Amino acid sequence: MKTREINVQKQGLIPKKERIWVILAIIIAASMMLWEFKGLLQLSLTTLHSRQFEHTFKGFGSNARIALFFVLAYYVLLRVIKLRALKGQSKVKKWLSTLLRFARRWHTPVAILAIAFIILHTVAVFMYGFKFDFSNISGLLSLIVLLPVPISGLFRYQRMDRKWHLRSGVALAIVFLIHSFL
Incomplete structure (x- = not known):
């Protein structure tokens, strides 16, 4: 090893x-x-x-x-x-x-x-x-995109994530900004 x-x-x-x-x-x-x-x-x-x-x-x-x-x-x-x-x-x-x-x-x-x-x-x-409107649907999408972020963060500590934490974090940031400001 x-x-x-x-x-x-x-x-x-x-x-x-x-x-x-x-x-x-x-x-x-x-x-x-x-x-x-x-x-x-x-x-x-x-x-x-x-x-x-x-x-x-x-x-x-x-x-x-x-x-x-x-x-x-x-x-x-x-x-x-x-x-x-x-x-x-x-x-x-x-x-x-x-x-x-x-x-x-x-x-x-x-x-x-x-x-x-x-x-x-x-x-x-x-x-x-x-209600099925843009705000709630984009919020649910943000929640779904959020799920892998903390999991890949734990892998990041172990140096096993292969940049998944960063990639899923960027995806979360994009969907989150859409949910927050539109």
Whole structure:
């Protein structure tokens, strides 16, 4: 076996330096989802079909959008830092590399929280009443495209993904932007 393969096998599913933040994000996301599900289940039927409840599920979607923009910022910063136009700009590259390290560190925990908001948004939309319109269909398509992203992210930690995490993330970004802004 190669040394790299041995190191990958020894590190576990998630690297040690990120494990605490990922576990903390999972705990926060699970707690938030349980709390919000409890609140959603206690609503009356008249409240579920009101404009106030529409603002509630749109709030979940808005929070997910903000979190996903942060998650996608990592990929944008990766592309920007590799631009040829920045070849002689050492101060700009240093500043961008600092932002890139910050975005990389928080990429996975914020993505976990974003998935929790997306699940809450989806459940609330179905509770409100699903209609076959462009917004709801594009939302379902976004949800379907989202499914392979965290799975391929786990493979990414093991260096077994063959760029599937990036490809599925770009597909999610495109469908998500269509759902969010059209």
